[in-house]
Amino acid sequence: MTPSNRRITLKDLARELGVSTASVSNAFNRPDQLSRELRQHILSEARRMGYHGPDARARTLRTGRSQIIAVVLAETLTYSLNDAVSSELLTGITEVLDAHGHTLLLLSAGRQPAVRQMPASSSMADGFIVYGLMPGDSLIGELPSHRPLVAVDFHINGQPTVHIDNEPASFAITRHALHQAPKRVGIICLRLATTTVNGRLTAEHEWLSVQSTITRSRLDGYFRALEEYGLSRDDIPLWNIEENIHAVCAPVIEEILDLPAEQRPDLLLCMSDRIALTALTLAEQRGIRVPEDLRLTGFDGIEEGQYRAPRLTTVRQDSIEKGRMAARMVLGLDTPHDRLLQTNLLIGETCP
């Protein structure tokens, strides 16, 4: 008898039943390799003895495949799990993984720079989806080199990417907003500077490059429309926010809304819906009417912005589809190559 204090193995089971380990393995994995009767016998005895099937740890080493895909997130998991856009991306990824018997391992890159390194278990995954890191991040080099990798919202040398048309989308929403002939336009950026800035951006602040961040592309789109309209980029005040959460957005936006009425922008172009929604709430609290006194545009098209009144005018990006595409490529279901998703303009009441 097998000692009961130890977990039962395939070998134990084979010995107990007087068959080879191959037959037990085949009973679980390749039904065509043995007779129906023997298979049923093995499976029912396995159940009786409390053997739940071959151990994933050994199978993974032997076959070289874990059925696990890792998602590397630039932000902390806390942020990513609570942000509507990352949640949608993960939703699209898991939808495809689920349908193909794979599971999702969450890896966060968002820690103190000093201790940033991939957990040892990262080399467990069969493939990697990397979301929104900075190009050249040293973590990318730590990933196993011979496994499929797909980048989302940024570019890794030689690897396929899924991204959206940030510049044209920002151009389009700005052109729409300018129809109403605003007097004073302001822009609220998301992590645009090379240093940490929560507040007004000045000439002293250096910007990240277009290659480094999608928010720079959004800014370029805003500027193109503003200049086409006859405004100079140097006359547009810019604010920056480092983290796309209410608590960090609020103080910066309060600073803007509390400007004297004749200095306060009457159109705020916001680089995310979270920023725009925070501005909307704070404006309402101050009796600033939206859109009469203040027009607002967002970016992302998250549900929260569409399920309330006034609805947000924003750019809708299909993050679920981004996730699906990335997952299909990493699983080898689609040929790996760069994909560019189209966005569309949602006209709500915050900027009709």
Add this chain to the structure above:
Amino acid sequence: MTPSNRRITLKDLARELGVSTASVSNAFNRPDQLSRELRQHILSEARRMGYHGPDARARTLRTGRSQIIAVVLAETLTYSLNDAVSSELLTGITEVLDAHGHTLLLLSAGRQPAVRQMPASSSMADGFIVYGLMPGDSLIGELPSHRPLVAVDFHINGQPTVHIDNEPASFAITRHALHQAPKRVGIICLRLATTTVNGRLTAEHEWLSVQSTITRSRLDGYFRALEEYGLSRDDIPLWNIEENIHAVCAPVIEEILDLPAEQRPDLLLCMSDRIALTALTLAEQRGIRVPEDLRLTGFDGIEEGQYRAPRLTTVRQDSIEKGRMAARMVLGLDTPHDRLLQTNLLIGETCP
């Protein structure tokens, strides 16, 4: 030379450097087992040759530990990733796992009953946190039996649980709401019936048992306060909602709000903030004033309900702390035993 088309292994590296495999392994894992010089030499040569460290697949088989903890979610991942309460739970879990070098594997139980089974990779995990399944779910039996397991919001025979005081919390919020002497009380339940019901619950519908679902405990708390106040539970209309998302809540709530004014409840006790927020939005759209014409209470205390006006009156549960506790127990940092978390009442403007 090692063939360049194959991934380099620890053995290759040892051969190349003329040292034993033990020394290479020790260089990565046990610095005290070899001289500083040899270790540095091995690590720098490893980097030069593109060896990123011992493969997690083999290490896991050898040591029996993967550094992976699996979270088994009752709902689909799509739901769980987008729901504020599950996101908070996951946030608390990942916070602890992160701090201890572990990573999170997401497993969803929420599929068609016919095809429900654990993915093969589930036996990869060192431990399991199971969230909100029904007791007796067959999936629980498929998990490896000798690894730590913690249940959240329900009970698995013989395993530690983290849960909250659903009945007293519901009692307390109802007693608060009754101070205002409402004329007609209604209750909107979450998945209370044994069958699928989106709409009014009648005498024909059977309820789940107190052991099976936390929503039954919430109902019991509501009833206790209502009866103490002098109302009979048979006079209180009950509605049920199957899924805690806006799209499913809305039609049921519309049915309630569109009742003739003299039949419409002026107090709605909702079993989740999502339900209460949907009711709030739909009431506003109809010009029903909250709290003058309709008072609303929620459950959960999610941020979305506190960052808007009027703020929700609700029961705040600390789901992040629930996640932390579950993770600490599954990692063996805390002695496994049942934990009961206290909630607190948040008085907002929807039911002052």
Add this chain to the structure above:
DNA sequence: CTGAAAGCGCTTACAG
């Protein structure tokens, strides 16, 4: 401090 060797629990090509 270093090295030779066993073995974690499987899968799979191969011989019968």
Add this chain to the structure above:
DNA sequence: CTGAAAGCGCTTACAG
């Protein structure tokens, strides 16, 4: 259809 055997890439007790 079945069985004996090799080996996936490591870690670790043990002998030197």
